[in-house]
């Protein structure tokens with residue numbers, strides 16, 4: 235039985251007074267990996283922001299990891315975000331502290347108190363992204379790809395029901411993009427649900443998966459062509 239984690243029906247997204255995407259019908263189930271594509275300015279980030287409560291849904295219906303986006307209150311947003319893992323193009327690690335401290339900071343801010351449990355959780359997520367031995371380093375001592383892996387580890391800390399990755403390879407060279415993509419593929423294989431906005435078509439071809447496109451103020455599924463023999 236599919237378990238829905240995200241459902242939008244007849245949803246319309248605005249930036250201020252201007253409509254960005256209209257009449258969106260979209261669903262994701264547990265375990266899915268879905269790409270969100272579209273050219274610059276087509277609304278990918280606005281779509282993502284609506285999902286994590288940075289833009290409020292004013293028209294239509296939306297349900298995400300147990301929250302109703304149409305009636306979401308300011309006070310619900312931190313709780314919604316605890317059930318989501320969010321990964322950005324620019325990593326957003328705190329530069330003044332080590333990887334371990336970055337991860338500990340998030341755990342403490344989300345209610346973790348037990349020192350041993352915190353240490354263990356940090357080790358587990360670093361292991362998942364192949365960075366187990368790098369926890370003592372500061373972000374500036376890591377390459378872009380390594381910093382993004384730490385950002386993915388951070389997104390995994392509270393065992394999210396859905397990971398939203400907005401252009402996670404946007405700042406990385408092609409080879410490093412593939413390495414980060416391998417990490418995302420691996421965690422998806424292990425059961426994590428991922429929505430990834432990208433305009434890196436090389437990744438789409440190398441790792442085909444369900445793809446939806448923002449274009450002309452609409453969101454629709456596109457079928458990837460299989461390579462001609």
Ligand SMILES: Nc1ncnc2c1ncn2[C@@H]1O[C@H](COP(=O)(O)OP(=O)(O)OP(=O)(O)O)[C@@H](O)[C@H]1O
Pocket residue numbers: 249250254272273274275276277278279280281448
């Ligand atoms: N804070 C804002 N206030 C007003 N309009 C905005 C704001 N952010 C984005 N927009 C507008 O909303 C539309 C969609 O932008 P959005 O950033 O969602 O697109 P995108 O597909 O993510 O683009 P990119 O790939 O460049 O990030 C654009 O027309 C943009 O100018």
